Amino acid sequence: MTDVTDNTTIAAPPVERRNSGLRIALYAALGILLVALPLFSGDFYINLASQILIAAIFALSLNLLVGYGGLSSLGHASFLGLSAYFAAWFFTRGGLDHTSAALVALLGTTIVAGFFGLIALRASGLGFLMITLALSQVLWGVAFRWASVTNGDNGLSGMTRPMPFGIDLNGPAAFYWFSLVIFGISFVLMAIFTESAFGSALRGTRDQPRRMAALGFDVWLIRWITFVYAGFWGAVAGLLYVYYHKYIHPTSLSITASAEGLLSVIAGGSGTLGGPVVGSILVVMLKNYASAYVERWNMLLGIVFLVIVIFMPEGLVPGTKRLWKRFTGGAK
Amino acid sequence: MTTSATPALEIINLHKNFGGLPATQNVSIKVQPGERRLIIGPNGAGKTTLFNQITGDFLPTSGTIKLFGQDVTKLKPHKRAHLGLSRTYQIITLFNRDTLAHNITLGLLGLQKARWNMLRPLATYGDMRTEAIRVLGLVNLEHLADRPVTDISYGEKRRVEIAMAMAQRPKVLLLDEPLAGLSAGERANIKELVASIPRETTVVMIEHDMDTALDLAETVTLLHYGKVIVDGERDAVIADEKTREVYLGH
Numbered sequence: 001m002t003d004v005t006d007n008t009t010i011a012a013p014p015v016e017r018r019n020s021g022l023r024i025a026l027y028a029a030l031g032i033l034l035v036a037l038p039l040f041s042g043d044f045y046i047n048l049a050s051q052i053l054i055a056a057i058f059a060l061s062l063n064l065l066v067g068y069g070g071l072s073s074l075g076h077a078s079f080l081g082l083s084a085y086f087a088a089w090f091f092t093r094g095g096l097d098h099t100s101a102a103l104v105a106l107l108g109t110t111i112v113a114g115f116f117g118l119i120a121l122r123a124s125g126l127g128f129l130m131i132t133l134a135l136s137q138v139l140w141g142v143a144f145r146w147a148s149v150t151n152g153d154n155g156l157s158g159m160t161r162p163m164p165f166g167i168d169l170n171g172p173a174a175f176y177w178f179s180l181v182i183f184g185i186s187f188v189l190m191a192i193f194t195e196s197a198f199g200s201a202l203r204g205t206r207d208q209p210r211r212m213a214a215l216g217f218d219v220w221l222i223r224w225i226t227f228v229y230a231g232f233w234g235a236v237a238g239l240l241y242v243y244y245h246k247y248i249h250p251t252s253l254s255i256t257a258s259a260e261g262l263l264s265v266i267a268g269g270s271g272t273l274g275g276p277v278v279g280s281i282l283v284v285m286l287k288n289y290a291s292a293y294v295e296r297w298n299m300l301l302g303i304v305f306l307v308i309v310i311f312m313p314e315g316l317v318p319g320t321k322r323l324w325k326r327f328t329g330g331a332k
Numbered sequence: 333m334t335t336s337a338t339p340a341l342e343i344i345n346l347h348k349n350f351g352g353l354p355a356t357q358n359v360s361i362k363v364q365p366g367e368r369r370l371i372i373g374p375n376g377a378g379k380t381t382l383f384n385q386i387t388g389d390f391l392p393t394s395g396t397i398k399l400f401g402q403d404v405t406k407l408k409p410h411k412r413a414h415l416g417l418s419r420t421y422q423i424i425t426l427f428n429r430d431t432l433a434h435n436i437t438l439g440l441l442g443l444q445k446a447r448w449n450m451l452r453p454l455a456t457y458g459d460m461r462t463e464a465i466r467v468l469g470l471v472n473l474e475h476l477a478d479r480p481v482t483d484i485s486y487g488e489k490r491r492v493e494i495a496m497a498m499a500q501r502p503k504v505l506l507l508d509e510p511l512a513g514l515s516a517g518e519r520a521n522i523k524e525l526v527a528s529i530p531r532e533t534t535v536v537m538i539e540h541d542m543d544t545a546l547d548l549a550e551t552v553t554l555l556h557y558g559k560v561i562v563d564g565e566r567d568a569v570i571a572d573e574k575t576r577e578v579y580l581g582h
Contacts, residue, residue, distance in 0.1 A: 192453075197446045200454040204427060204438050211425045214387055215500070216413035216442030 034180060038173035046172040052284045053179040054240045057186045059264040059276035061233030066262065067271030068194055069226050070206030071121075072129050074258050075136030078116065079231045081253035082139060083109040083238030088156040088248045089149070098162035106235050113231025117224045124209070124223075136258055143250035155249035159242055169243070179240055186233055191273050193229065202226055203271075260287075263301070267308050269315025278316050338401040340365040340504050340534040341386065346395035348378075348385060348558075355381045356392065357558040363504075363551075365400075366531045370549035370566070371538045374578065378558040379538045380422060383506050386536075387419050388412050399504065413442060416503030420493045422512060422538070426481045432492055433477040436464035439499040467499040468492075471525060487518040494525060505529065507537040511544055519544050546570070554578060 038046045062076045086105035090096040096104065120131040143150045150156065161169040169175045193199055204212045205219045213219050242248050251257065260283055268279025286304065290297040312319025341363040348356035355378045363369050371379050384390040386397060388409035397405045399415050407415075427435050440460050441447045454460075468474040471491040476484055481492065494510055510526065511519050523544050529535055539545035546552075552569040554562040562572045569575055 193450055195453040195455075196450045197441060197452060197454045197457070198448055198450040200434075200438065201441065201447050207427050207429065208425055210389065211421070211427075212438075212442070213389075213409040214413060214419055215439050215496070216410050217447060218408075218410050 035177075038176055043172045046176050048284065048288055050172070050176045050179045050244055051288070052281050053176075053183040054237055054244060055261075055264065055280040055284050056277045057183055057240065058234060058237035059261050059268070059280045060186065060190050060273070061230045061237065062261045063265045063270055063272075063276045064190065064193070064202075064226055064230040064233070066265050067269075067275070068199065068202050068206065069223055071124060071223060071227070072262070073120075073132040074129050074255060074262060075116075075120075075132030075134075076230070076234055076261050077253055077255075077257035078132075078136040078139050079109050079113055079234030080238035080241055081143070081248070081250075081257070082112055083235035084242035084248040084252060085143065085150065085156065087239055087242050088159045091160075092156060092158040098160075102162070102239055105239055106232065109235035109238065110228060110232045113228045113234075114224075116231070117227035121220060121223050121227060133255065133258075136253060136255065140250055140253040140255075143253050150250070153250065155247055157247045159246045159248070161243045161246065175244065179244075182236065182240060186236060187273070187277075190233065194273070198222070198225075263305060267305055267316060269317035269319070272315070272317050275315050275317040282316070337364060339363055339398070340367070340400060341536065342396075342398040342401075343382075343386070344396040344398070346382070346385060346397065347393045348381060348390065349393045355558050356385065356395075359395070359555075359558070359560055361553055361560065361563065363534055363536055365503075365534055367534055368548055368550045369534075369536045370545050370552045371536065371555060372540070372542070372545075372552060373555035373561075376557075377555040379555055380508055381558075382555070383419065383508055383538065386506060387417065410442075413500070417506070418497040418500045418502030418504070419506040420497050420508055420510060422508040424486075424489050424493055426489060426492055426496070428481045431478050431480055432468055432473060432484070433461060433464045435481060435492055436467050436496055436499050437461065439467075439496040440464060443500055464499065467495050470498065470528075471495045472521075487514055487521075490514060490518070490522065491525070494522070498529065502533055504534045504536065507535065507539075509538055509540065511539055511541045523548065 037049055041049075058076070058080055061079075062073065065071045065073050065076070083105045086108045087101045090101040090104050091098060094101070116132070116135050120128055120135065123131060144152055146152070161175065163169065164178070167174060167178075169178050194202075201212070201217050201222055205217065205222050209219050241252065264279030264283045265276045266279070267282055268277065269275025282304070283301065286301050287297060290300045294300055308316060308319075314322070339362045341361070343359055343361045346356050346359040347354070359382065371382070373379055381390065385392045388404070388407055388411075392405065395405070396403060399412065399417060402415065404412055404415065427438065437454065437457075437460050440463055441454070446452070446457065465474050465477055468477050471494065473484075473488060473491055473495070476488065481489065484492070490510065490513075494507065497505055507526065510522050514522065519541065526535065526537070526548050537545060537548065546566060549566050551564065552562075552566050553560060554569060554575055556578045561574050561578055562569045
């Protein structure tokens, strides 16, 4: 068993440099387009783009659980809604300034995520899904019924947008750029998380949890940390959400809100970084455009989802890559 | 066999019931450091169930399991791994989407503090990659290091299965049917590999292929219906009348 075979193959594989120049150019163009978007679009489209960015942060955070952890959650809107309620309540009724209210929202939501994780991670698979659903329904019920605090079905209004470094965020363009910066930070930090040693361990627990335990990984703790981390980014999305709408209603905590996030992740491609972003674009656009023409836009969303699942079961981003490879591979 | 030293693995009066079905009945086994122990028995004898209790995947109904004198009966599986216990699976349990090098690297990462690092990409741990390639070299698979598991043959997967456990330099290695489903040539290959495992590692192996496995073993335990029927030096167990009755069938 000691004869050494071809030594040259031992070296790390050459990073795929083919088209890398083109790729960088594409990303640069995309970046410039994103930054410059308010210069050539109307307010409607700028606001639509802001909504997409917020939905994308939310979907990316859910994707940490669904795509990288193999833990499908139907209750992730809990963290978006809770954070939004915290911020709105402490700002409009609790007498805190924007910075303090935001910190309370992020910290409070992350702590709640810690507790929810303790309960939900007693199971995995379908059990996990049902517990996350149940927990989010509890929050939804509280938001509806505890009217003295949450103002019930009327929702909490009177929220304003903060003025970071004295910049007024009330204009659509200013808020869009603000959201874009937060989105950029979120995207990069979540990308680093998934590529890290811990992220590799997380993917291991998704694929072979039993083996991971036998190899010395604390599978439960890895999942719990990821749950809390995903909850934190859900809270970040919630803050942006309540700044954007200046209002929060119990529907943000509903199962529909959680399901839209899950749909974005799966339609775009779970376990990829681009997938949840593309999925969010799809869901938010459909919601805004289709609802103008079709009353039952949910049905349209269902049909689109069905088509994706039939033709690209792995999601739009990996599916397109696969077709592109087949196309270019066939052409050469 | 020295009896004064602390056994690497000691099992005392182990019982495991699945509902009303006793899968392990009053099993007591002592394995000394460096020993090569073969566990044999017909299908359903409770061999893998015994392994699953040693690793902590199943908790026994009663009884005690000790690793180097330390009671680990209620310890979680990952904590036992940190005490030097490693295993392979009868049903190949690899990370199919990942490369062979990544598979082995996970085996290395499991015992290192770096497994909690949320900032540094796993790909940048050059020392772990070097070690992973070295370990793949032990099973003659270094030339396939960057291929995904789905690309390699069944026999090669069996070797990765063992390499992943060996990468951890375990003190006690549990091999669950390492020869299952292999051709004669591949079996000779694995036999050579198991024989090359250093003596610092205690090896406990479940195997059906007596021709190959007996050569590797010094001591043999025969299980039947969850009970230890015969236990001792290899030749004595083979010669025993009860072994012939239960296992060899003549």
